[in-house]
Amino acid sequence: MLTPGRILTALTDIAVTYRGSRNPNIIGDAIGSKGSILGDHLTSAERSAHMRKIRKIDTKPELVVRRAAHASGLRFRLHRCDLPGSPDLIFPSRQVAVFVHGCFWHQHEGCRLSRQPKSRLEYWLPKLRRNQERDARAATLLMDLGWRVVTVWECETADPTIVQQRLREIADRAMVMQP
Numbered sequence: 212m213l214t215p216g217r218i219l220t221a222l223t224d225i226a227v228t229y230r231g232s233r234n235p236n237i238i239g240d241a242i243g244s245k246g247s248i249l250g251d252h253l254t255s256a257e258r259s260a261h262m263r264k265i266r267k268i269d270t271k272p273e274l275v276v277r278r279a280a281h282a283s284g285l286r287f288r289l290h291r292c293d294l295p296g297s298p299d300l301i302f303p304s305r306q307v308a309v310f311v312h313g314c315f316w317h318q319h320e321g322c323r324l325s326r327q328p329k330s331r332l333e334y335w336l337p338k339l340r341r342n343q344e345r346d347a348r349a350a351t352l353l354m355d356l357g358w359r360v361v362t363v364w365e366c367e368t369a370d371p372t373i374v375q376q377r378l379r380e381i382a383d384r385a386m387v388m389q390p
């Protein structure tokens with residue numbers, strides 16, 4: 212019988228197979244080898260966050276950033292689940308990991324979209340705090356591995372030219388920083 216759990220497992224398998232088939236040894240030696248060592252670093256909470264991410268793979272802010280990434284002319288990869296926090300995009304040649312964060316879910320500080328809920332606080336506050344902690348942990352792990360971490364907020368994606376500009380700056384700066 213198909214239970215929701217089984218369906219999710221099946222979807223996970225499909226997603227993994229699909230992604231695996233498209234990502235043979237994707238990003239070259241340095242990162243590839245680090246990635247394989249990291250193979251099983253995900254906690255179950257992070258795993259389910261990643262599955263949520265796969266299901267929502269085409270959110271509008273992400274599409275805006277992806278278009279801008281194309282325009283930047285740099286090669287990039289999507290949803291690297293073998294890296295901490297499963298960055299939404301990575302630029303392997305620049306060692307830059309980009310997260311596209313929803314302002315509410317990731318509590319963008321000072322942003323009008325991140326207003327905290329008014330009811331069921333006992334449910335929401337710990338949940339939102341865990342998201343923030345998870346983001347901070349992922350960023351630290353990535354930086355330990357030599358990645359630069361960039362967050363593009365949902366509210367920033369309202370103007371695609373701003374995002375485009377930001378990615379271009381990332382690319383330029385990273386180039387200057389290379390030895």
Ligand SMILES: [Zn+2]
Nearest residue numbers: 314319322366
């Ligand atoms: Zn925001």
